[in-house]
Amino acid sequence: MRTRRNSIPATVIIVAILVVFLVWTLFPIYWMFVTSIKKTVHVFDLPPEIFPSAPTVEHYLELDQGSIKVSIFFMNSVINSIGTVLLAIVLAVLAAYALSRVKFRFRKAVSVGILTTQMFPLVVLLIPLYLLYKNLHLLNTYQGLILAFTSFTLPFSIWMLKGFIDSVPIEVEESAFIDGCSRLQILSKIVLPLIIPGVVATGVFAFLDAWNNLLFPLMLVSKPSMKTLPPGMILAFAGEFKHDWGGMMATSVIVSLPVVVAFVLVQRFLVEGLTRGAVKG
Amino acid sequence: MQASSAKIERTRRWRRNASSAFTAIRFLAPAIVVMGVVILFPIINAARLSFFNYELTKPKEIAFNLFKNYAYMVQDKLFWHALKNTVVFTSLTVASGLILGLILALVVYELPRRLHGLRGVLLVPWVIPGIVIGYLFMYMFDVEIGVVNYVFRQIGFIKEFLPWLMRDNLAMIAIIITHVWNQTPFYMLMITAGLMAIPDEAREASFLEGSNRWQEFRFITFPYLQQIVVISSLLMVIRNFNFFPIIFTMTGGGPAYATTTAVLYIYRLAFERFDIGYASAVGTVWVIILIFVSAFYIRTLKERF
Numbered sequence: 047m048r049t050r051r052n053s054i055p056a057t058v059i060i061v062a063i064l065v066v067f068l069v070w071t072l073f074p075i076y077w078m079f080v081t082s083i084k085k086t087v088h089v090f091d092l093p094p095e096i097f098p099s100a101p102t103v104e105h106y107l108e109l110d111q112g113s114i115k116v117s118i119f120f121m122n123s124v125i126n127s128i129g130t131v132l133l134a135i136v137l138a139v140l141a142a143y144a145l146s147r148v149k150f151r152f153r154k155a156v157s158v159g160i161l162t163t164q165m166f167p168l169v170v171l172l173i174p175l176y177l178l179y180k181n182l183h184l185l186n187t188y189q190g191l192i193l194a195f196t197s198f199t200l201p202f203s204i205w206m207l208k209g210f211i212d213s214v215p216i217e218v219e220e221s222a223f224i225d226g227c228s229r230l231q232i233l234s235k236i237v238l239p240l241i242i243p244g245v246v247a248t249g250v251f252a253f254l255d256a257w258n259n260l261l262f263p264l265m266l267v268s269k270p271s272m273k274t275l276p277p278g279m280i281l282a283f284a285g286e287f288k289h290d291w292g293g294m295m296a297t298s299v300i301v302s303l304p305v306v307v308a309f310v311l312v313q314r315f316l317v318e319g320l321t322r323g324a325v326k327g
Numbered sequence: 328m329q330a331s332s333a334k335i336e337r338t339r340r341w342r343r344n345a346s347s348a349f350t351a352i353r354f355l356a357p358a359i360v361v362m363g364v365v366i367l368f369p370i371i372n373a374a375r376l377s378f379f380n381y382e383l384t385k386p387k388e389i390a391f392n393l394f395k396n397y398a399y400m401v402q403d404k405l406f407w408h409a410l411k412n413t414v415v416f417t418s419l420t421v422a423s424g425l426i427l428g429l430i431l432a433l434v435v436y437e438l439p440r441r442l443h444g445l446r447g448v449l450l451v452p453w454v455i456p457g458i459v460i461g462y463l464f465m466y467m468f469d470v471e472i473g474v475v476n477y478v479f480r481q482i483g484f485i486k487e488f489l490p491w492l493m494r495d496n497l498a499m500i501a502i503i504i505t506h507v508w509n510q511t512p513f514y515m516l517m518i519t520a521g522l523m524a525i526p527d528e529a530r531e532a533s534f535l536e537g538s539n540r541w542q543e544f545r546f547i548t549f550p551y552l553q554q555i556v557v558i559s560s561l562l563m564v565i566r567n568f569n570f571f572p573i574i575f576t577m578t579g580g581g582p583a584y585a586t587t588t589a590v591l592y593i594y595r596l597a598f599e600r601f602d603i604g605y606a607s608a609v610g611t612v613w614v615i616i617l618i619f620v621s622a623f624y625i626r627t628l629k630e631r632f
Contacts, residue, residue: 052437056540063434064445067427071449074508077474078463090472137358144354148347156355158625163366165621167569169590170610171369173603174376178369197365200358229350258456260572276458276572283462291466298459309454313447 078302082106082295089291105296112282116297118271119278122188123257124304126274129192130256131249134199138248141200142207143233147219157208164201172265179266186269194266195256202255203248210244211237250312257305275301370614373607381604396608405584406609409592416499416588417567420506421560427507428514429556433544435515436522446519453512461576464505468492468577495585498578502586505573514559521555522548561624568617589613 052060081089083101109116144150145157175194176185184190214237222232238245260276267273270281279301283294380392400406435446452460467475468491476488491501525548533547571590574580580587580595587595593613596606 060434060437063430064438067431067434067449068445070508071452071512074463074467075451075455077467078459081466092472092477094472094474094477133361137361140354141358144351148351148354150348150351153351156359160358160362161625162618162621163362165565165569165617165624166366166370167590167593167610167613167617169569169571169593169597170373170607170614171366172594173597173607174369174372175365177372178364193361194365197362200362204358229354254454258458258572260458260575276456279458279462280576291472294462294466298462301459302455305454305456306451309451310447313450 078295078298081291082299084292086292105292106300108293109296109300114270114278114282116275116278116282116300119273119275120300122272122278123274125188126191126195126263127253127256129188130195130199131252133192133196134203134252135245135249137196138200138203138207139233139238139245141204142211143229143237145204146208146211147216148229160201160204164198168198168261172261176265184266186267186272188272190266191263191274192256194262195259196252198259198262199252199255203252206248206251207241207244210241214240246312250308253308254305373614374611376604377608377611379604379607381602381607383601383603392604396605397612399605400608400612405587405592408584409587409589412499412584412586413568413588416503416506416586417564419503420510420567421563423503423507424510424563425514425556425560427511429518429552431511431515432518432522433548436519446515449515450512452509453516455509457509457570457572458576460505460509461573464501464508464573465492465577468501492578493582495582498582498586502574502577505577506567506570509573510563513563517555517559518552521552525551557627558624561620561627565617565620565624568613568620 080096080098082105083103084095084098085100085102085104088095088098088100141160145153145160179185179190182190184193218236218240219232222236227235257274258276259274260280263274264277264280267277270278273281275297279294279297282297283290287293377396378391378393380390380395382389431449435443435449438445467473470476470488470490470493473488473491475491476485479485480488489497491497529547529551530543533543538546568588569590570588571594574586574588574591575594578586580591584592589609590613593606593610596602596609600606
């Protein structure tokens with residue numbers, strides 16, 4: 047194919063724009079990290095130190111020494127997020143398969159309904175949900191949080207997986223159907239292995255959703271020992287600790303690290319999943 | 328004989344339909360039950376509560392009051408202020424994010440293939456948890472030790488340090504900048520996907536016909552991207568209408584009500600004023616507005632498929 051070649055001025059402009067964007071994107075992340083390894087006295091330096099003169103890990107060590115232990119929030123976040131990923135994938139694969147392959151009345155209405163619930167503001171349902179959870183004894187439990195996280199991640203998961211299942215040729219299934227396989231067998235033995243990239247991408251999104259969610263655990267969990275990281279941070283850096291920037295940034299690094307690592311590992315799948323699921327419907 | 332074979336055929340078809348309806352229910356039920364319990368039931372309950380006088384501080388005065396909450400809303404200046412804030416915040420955030428994301432996508436697309444890995448790096452702000460972004464930018468916008476003030480003063484942008492998060496318009500600007508930082512990668516991702524869908528032949532033809540770079544963008548690239556731009560902006564309008572954690576951590580909706588968007592207003596009504604009835608009424612109105620926007624979004628999606 048013959049295409050335009052970049053002239054030298056054009057290349058210069060492209061590189062310049064790119065550098066600006068890289069600085070804009072990476073500087074805040076760098077700043078978070080660099081503050082987390084500065085001694086407390088240097089955090090308040092002016093002009094601020096761009097490179098820490100005496101790096102230290104003291105802020106990281108302090109995270110677990112006070113009355114509020116970040117490691118407990120971390121464990122809770124891990125448990126809730128993994129639980130959400132597992133539950134969401136099972137429910138979403140089943141639902142997506144039905145919406146993609148099974149013909150039934152109201153199929154359109156159901157798909158649109160699922161898509162619409164994604165748009166609901168979480169704030170509105172906090173109080174009724176709190177009352178409901180109180181009656182069901184789900185407050186301060188892992189099950190309660192996992193259920194809440196799952197419900198909000200399901201619409202997107204279903205739509206994304208539906209996109210993947212749509213792209214599996216139906217002939218593959220027909221032959222299995224004639225051989226007498228049940229729907230569930232077809233789904234688990236034939237379709238599922240073909241959509242692994244989609245399942246991974248969906249799982250990562252569910253993980254991000256659960257890991258980042260602030261409002262549900264803020265409302266539905268009052269016991270400090272059951273809190274996840276986002277409400278835990280609010281608890282840890284309120285009042286007198288409001289200006290403990292070093293500790294705050296160290297916690298921020300800890301909170302961000304798992305999602306950034308997960309994201310980098312599956313980035314390829316994620317982009318594919320988004321373009322197939324979200325862009326192509 | 329013929330009649331009976333037709334009958335068999337009909338039964339078979341009926342069985343197939345019945346079994347597929349049964350399969351659909353079986354497969355969909357778990358997801359729908361979970362969503363029904365956590366989302367639908369509470370939403371309906373919120374709508375019911377919106378007709379009640381329900382303040383947690385006055386448990387004895389809980390009573391049905393029909394439209395009193397709604398009547399109050401019409402003349403509640405803070406409610407209209409929160410709506411205005413939401414519109415300002417959302418439109419500026421979406422417009423800036425979209426433009427930056429478009430530029431970014433086009434620039435990265437021009438790079439040689441081996442540099443496309445940069446995309447992964449540029450996407451990172453999008454996955455960082457909202458609460459972390461809130462705290463990080465609160466720190467960077469701090470009046471005394473914030474790096475933003477320092478850098479701006481060094482390059483002569485400002486003369487003295489600005490109290491970013493403590494002055495009305497500045498707080499809104501800081502919040503918008505923060506969200507744009509967070510969201511630009513999303514637009515880049517969507518627009519990149521759109522760019523990849525443009526057939527090479529189209530670009531080649533325009534090149535061979537001697538179009539310049541701008542003409543190629545205007546007549547080839549842009550028309551192809553139009554739909555994806557519309558879809559991702561609509562999606563982000565809805566998302567920004569509901570965004571909570573960053574504003575909550577950075578300003579809590581303040582100073583006073585300067586950065587209180589609709590969702591923050593609902594939260595503050597419920598958990599600062601403990602006025603559950605009125606909070607539910609505002610929430611119900613907000614859900615109705617969102618359903619309208621979503622309907623528009625879904626129609627746009629459908630037109631395409």
